[in-house]
Amino acid sequence: MAHIFAVGGGKGGSGKSFISANLGVMLARQGKTVVLVDLDLGAPNLHTMMGLNNLKTGLNNFLNKSVKNLSLTAVPTKTPHLYIISSTRCSLEVCNLFYEQKQKIIRAIWQLPADYVVLDLGAGTNYNALDFFLASHQGLSVFTPEPTSIQNTVEFIKAVYLRKLKHILKRHAFSTAAKEVKYESDDGVVRSPLDIVNSVMRSDPARARLLQEELKKLKFKLILNQYRKQIDETLGNRIEKVCNRHFYSQFQFLGNIAYNERVFDSIIARNVFVAKYPYTPTSTDLKNVANKLTGNNVQAPALKETNAKV
């Protein structure tokens, strides 16, 4: 079964598609079969970033049942071993998926014959984004160093956490707690998901342990994109620390991705950044993140590499 990464994060423009595309290329370069799935339903553009136009097949063929197996809708990209399933030909109303359709997509993704699957999600905290995020093995949350972006990322993390929490409460029949939660959230009283965990702990300490263990299975990875020199380089580590301290899930900061003006050029050229500009600090940062995700050794900064060549 494929190992699934979901790339999400609350704020638009933080670089989710950029990270997905480049991560896909980096993983494929490790010699693995990788499938990129554009799940930014209703606003797909991952194929453009990969330099592909006029795609004949995509997620729409799977949704309208003209193709039974999702893997048949994958299209090869310019990078060997890297495929893309685009949602560009889907209906303009595809963002309002029925629950059953969503479950069908998730089940099909789990059965894709690949080593890695990278899901590119849309911004915001709607159920589509949350459920696809939760369907992955590892969820990557991308943010930039602005307070607005950090804020939305924290909201996103809290929303994912709450959705997971509700799933657990339902599945393990925490009936009273689940009702309480439902009642509270309808009222808009729930300040943070932590309140729910605390209330379960008070009312049912025995099963609170189960809840904690289930929540612990949830793994978040954090990526700080558009990192600039003047920013405290430990910002990501600090966020990781606070998350680990105040949530029951596991958080890992994967690293800073240096800001680079040429990212703009690569998108204009409709080419993947790491392919167009492989010898830049940004590309090395992306490579290091990919290596960290797959457990390979992290390499030295790009500057040293280029210096060695000169």
Next chain:
Amino acid sequence: MRKFEELNYYEIFEISINASTFEIRQAYKEALSIYGSDSPVSYSFFTEEESKEILDRIEEAFSTLIDQEKRALYDKMLVREKRIDPSSLTEKREKVPTPLFSYKNAGGAAIAKTIKERIKDKDLKKTKEVILSKDMISGDDLKQLRQTVGIEIEDLFEVTRITVSILEAIENDNFGTLPPTVYLRNFLKAYAKLFEVDPKKIIDGYLKNLNHIKATS
């Protein structure tokens, strides 16, 4: 994971129970850089009330651990409640050497802010009146201002960035090690401004006193 309210002071700062004063200060700075009111991390995570609760707890932890007597009492309490193993407590807390670039820490601004707030909260009117009524103002008077607020000379350094040795010389009227008058005036001005007393009176009174000491010795 344990809840923040359940962590003991050492766990809040993620330091060992035998941490030195220096380590405690560093850890305090680090904590403020995460939970301080200016931090973007804290801003996104917590509501204002939650953030205040956490900060109060950090302040309480710091003021306890930095004070040798209070710290000893706190350690005893932890042992009594069986929250720590008494055998892990060593008698002497070694002072470790200061790492060279340790002051390049982002917590500096946050620490300065809390110190300024502490000074603001304190009612210094009486002390100020006594000092300003004097014709000659000695270093002892300035020291008294500081001690009434209950802050250390290192804290003054955090706010004013005047080195500790100069601050000590000012407070002890040690004219041998004091900087030239041009600089001294500015240092005194910074000192006075911090405690919100008239800088002109302080400078004039202090220099007058200094000349007097020089003349008599």
